[in-house]
Amino acid sequence: MTATKPLQVFEHDNLSIDEERFTRQHWTAMGWYNEQHGGCFFSLTPHGVKFNQYVGVIQVGNLTIEILPKIGRISEDKSKWQKVLIDMLNACRWMKLHAHAKAALQLKPNSILEAYLLLFIQECETLLRMGLVKKYRTQEQNGHALKGKLLFSQHIQHNLIHQERFYTRHQTYDRDNVFNQILLKALRLIPTLTQSPLLKDRVHGLLLLFPDLADLSVSARTFENLVFDRKTSHYQEAMEIAALLLLNYRPDISAGRNHVLAILFDMNDLWEEYIYRKLLQHKPTHWSIQAQNAKRFWAMSNGTYTKSIKPDLVVCDQNQKVSIILDTKWKLPENNVPADADLKQMFVYNEYWRAKNALLLYPHAENKQELSYFEGTFTAKSNGTPAHGCGILKVSVLDGQQRLDPQLGSQLTKFLEQEFKK
Known part of the structure; x- marks a missing residue:
């Protein structure tokens, strides 16, 4: 078949x-x-x-x-x-x-x-x-040889007539352990899962x-x-x-x-992890990249409940002591305009991490060999506090051969380097 x-x-x-x-x-x-x-x-x-x-x-x-x-x-x-x-x-x-x-x-x-x-x-x-791993395990056995510890109550219970036997507890060194038992159980499952x-x-x-x-x-x-x-x-x-x-x-x-x-x-988690690993492959030595770096955001006055916030990625240029927030989104913004909830989230991230910019990172709907950036800035507060940025960045998932784009990591790193210098 x-x-x-x-x-x-x-x-x-x-x-x-x-x-x-x-x-x-x-x-x-x-x-x-x-x-x-x-x-x-x-x-x-x-x-x-x-x-x-x-x-x-x-x-x-x-x-x-x-x-x-x-x-x-x-x-x-x-x-x-x-x-x-x-x-x-x-x-x-x-x-x-x-x-x-x-x-x-x-x-x-x-x-x-x-x-x-x-x-x-x-x-x-x-x-x-x-060679399958061997481990020590404790075994109770009613046998003809006295080895290990004699268990008197069980010995009397089982061997009142068979006085030639001994009910003992002893250690055995063999392959009957949890690691090999898991392998065997999974192997027995496979024939029910495939027709190959x-x-x-x-x-x-x-x-x-x-x-x-x-x-x-x-x-x-x-x-x-x-x-x-x-x-x-x-x-x-x-x-x-x-x-x-x-x-x-x-x-x-x-x-x-x-x-x-x-x-x-x-797919949102997979896209976030993929971007993170691509950045790690190409990051300069003076950068630090933190994934899911959490900070406390809100707490009840009695201390019984707290809420935390954690951006997907925080990229920090340690030389300039400047951070940029990356929030990955596996979706397409309508008319390149982000949702209100996403913008509010980015504003809070910028505030708490004192970042100069927050980027909503989306995949391209088409195969493009260059990044697409739509720059945006939050309105300055009434107290004169400078506004920080929040832009949309689109990156290509596939290259011209319809495969994962191998240039994604290097292109993204170059873009961030330019943003740090602004």
């Missing part, structure tokens, strides 16, 4: 029931899953689904739905936007794909989900080659090499309690992907056919 091509939509698109392969059963399962997560990922309509700012992949039963980013009139080619999303996740280190060129040639993922599954399989193969024969074959090969391990009940706390040391640091990548798979998977208990797995990212 060949792998089914994923159904691809853009963020904020509508998907109607009976459109392509999307059925009423899929609609019901997605609604149940969304309800379990506070209704944040999408909205249900009477006859379909309305997606919002979350991008990524949702699998419902045997149907894979990819929600792709897109801005304005930029190319409608969904295969290109799939690559853009994967490249953006990779640039933000939210996905590390195709570490080896040979792997990319041997198996090209059919979907974003399969890209994650392939990466997890590759990590597990590497860990097996290196190549992925299934590789998983079955791995399962044959795994030792018998205890079945682990996984929760968010399981991953929070993991402690990585010198012996387990190389497990970190695999644990992150296992958490994505195991914590976002919800089996359909009633029907058993429409399980749901969602790996979704808020």
Whole structure:
């Protein structure tokens, strides 16, 4: 059986029931899953689904739905936007794909989900080659040899007749630990998530090499309690992907056919992280860049409640001791005029960080090789305090080849250098 091509939509698109392969059963399962997560990922309509700012992949039963980013009139080619999303996740280190060129040639993922599954399989193969980690664990056993500590009450309870046995508690040094148990649980899940024969074959090969391990009940706390040391640091990548798979998977208990797995990212957060990492790559040594740098904004007089403000990015030229605020927006301002709420937010940021300028940073609706800047200034206050600036800056997401623009970071850095000199 060949792998089914994923159904691809853009963020904020509508998907109607009976459109392509999307059925009423899929609609019901997605609604149940969304309800379990506070209704944040999408909205249900009477006859379909309305997606919002979350991008990524949702699998419902045997149907894979990819929600792709897109801005304005930029190319409608969904295969290109799939690559853009994967490249953006990779640039933000939210996905590390195709570490080896040979792997990319041997198996090209059919979907974003399969890209994650392939990466997890590759990590597990590497860990097996290196040797699965061993750890000490405490074990209670009723055996024929006296080793460890004899538990008298259990010994009398179980061995009143079988006096040749000993009920003991002792330490065992083996591979039956939480790290390997998580790997095994995630590997057993993969065949239910993919129809790719190549992925299934590789998983079955791995399962044959795994030792018998205890079945682990996984929760968010399981991953929070993991402690990585010198012996387990190389497990970190695999644990992150296992958490994505195991914590976002919800089996359909009633029907058993429409399980749901969602790996979704808020596009606003992804855009902010992408801009931050591009700036870090090109920043001069005398700059500091702080992400989500919070300050207290308001507090109740009795101290029981406070509110904080935190701009997306604060770029500071330490030589000139001047700051510029960057607030990323994955949307298009109508007629290049920002919303009132955004302007008020920028004014407060300028005040509290004593910045000379605040920039609302938007993506271009078209592929342009240069930045577009619309300068703006707040009106001076009546007490004669000088006004500070607030402008709109548009940057190109894609280059002329319809790929992520590699010049974005350097162009943005040059622009900020000029702003600091004004």
